[in-house]
Amino acid sequence: MTDEDLKNKYQPVADFMSHNGFQIAHFHSENNKAVLSASAPTEYLKNRAWDEIKKIDPNFSDLQHDITVGSGTMYVVKSGDNLSGISKTFYGNPNEYTKIAQANNISNPDKIQAGQQLKIPAA
Numbered sequence: 001m002t003d004e005d006l007k008n009k010y011q012p013v014a015d016f017m018s019h020n021g022f023q024i025a026h027f028h029s030e031n032n033k034a035v036l037s038a039s040a041p042t043e044y045l046k047n048r049a050w051d052e053i054k055k056i057d058p059n060f061s062d063l064q065h066d067i068t069v070g071s072g073t074m075y076v077v078k079s080g081d082n083l084s085g086i087s088k089t090f091y092g093n094p095n096e097y098t099k100i101a102q103a104n105n106i107s108n109p110d111k112i113q114a115g116q117q118l119k120i121p122a123a
Contacts, residue, residue: 003029006062010034016052020045021073021090021120037066041073042123044092072103072121079114090120099123 001009006029014027017038022045026037040046046069053060075086083097083106091099101109103121112118 001032001062003032006032006034009056010036010053010063012056013049013052017049020048021075022049023070023073033062033064035064039068039070041070041120042090043069044123045090048092069122072119075118075120077112077114077116077118081112081114083109083112086118086120091123096123 007027010027013036014024017024017040021041023039024037025039026035028035038049040049046067049067053063053065057063073090075090077086083100084094087097087100088094097109099121100106100118103119106112
């Protein structure tokens with residue numbers, strides 16, 4: 001498999017990471033391995049990234065990886081969002097919304113607005 005083939009093989013993982021707030025430090029191929037180094041916003045999303053990797057190749061022997069959990073990420077509220085839904089996206093549990101509320105000094109979780117920036121703690 002060429003270096004380009006390896007990168008293409010794991011491109012869906014990089015796409016998943018890009019769409020879910022990961023900070024990707026490296027994504028390239030060398031020495032017959034795809035190289036992926038990234039920081040996930042939460043442990044839940046890190047585990048979801050591993051699910052994506054295993055869908056592509058359960059052995060992932062051609063992947064050199066370093067996926068950590070960072071200190072959190074920023075999220076811009078979209079129309080129709082609520083803290084429970086944001087919590088489900090980042091933590092896999094809608095009931096973890098209090099972590100987001102506390103991190104952003106939100107006293108009333110029903111009062112978030114489109115365009116508002118929220119810090120999502122790593123948890």
